[in-house]
Amino acid sequence: MKISIGNDHAGPEYKKAIVSYLIEQGHEVFNHGTDSFESVDYPDFGHPVAYDVESRKADFGIVICGSGNGIAMTVNKHQDVRAALCWTKEISALARQHNDANVVSIPARFTSIEQAIDIVKTFLNTAFEGGRHANRVKKIACK
Template identity: 75%
Template sequence: MKIAIGNDHAGPDYKHTIVAYLESQGHEVTNYGTDTTDSVDYPDFGHLVAKDVENGVVDFGIVICGSGNGIAMSVNKHKNVRAALCWMKEIAALARQHNDANVISIPARYTSENQALDMVKTFLTTDFEGGRHQRRVDKISHC
């Protein structure tokens, strides 16, 4: 699987943990995030991830910032990108099952690294259920 990851200064440790896991599982990871805790602007990294998802370059995206909100808002500006802010693995599962989310947004300041990794594992291994949910997902893009 191809996965793009992006983070701001709140998430470099989380990113390193997640990337190490993904690569150990044989996934191809594109790293757009910062590797330091020096202040940066999360949209700069989120938009790069979203463009890869939007253009079909990757299968999924992972974005990380302090609250998870700002970077999720940034990536959701892109066509056919459905980023879900997740704070527990059950929410990550529902984001995939019911919303066909293709980007997970992680709030680094409100989850542990272990929680984040569990959410990513769940997100990447949970399938979209389709059915009644497809109709709703189709309506997300129609404004």
């Protein structure tokens, strides 16, 4: 799979660990995140991930900021991007199964790195159930 990842100053350690995991699993990674703990603006790192998913350059996206909210709001401005804020692997599974989420947003200040990797692992290995959820997902877009 091709995965696009972006993070602000709250997530360099998370990104590093997640990218290592992804590469170990054989995924191709597009890294749009900062490696610095200096304050930056999360939209500068979220939009490139959304563009990758929107253009189908990447199959999925991963975004990380302190609460996970700001960067999720940013990527959700893009058509065909469905970002889900996930702080447990169970929520991550439901985001894929029921919402066909294609971007996972991780709140670095509220999860451990180990939890974040479990969230990503679950997200990437869970399929969309379709069925009754498909019509709901179609209604999300404002086209």
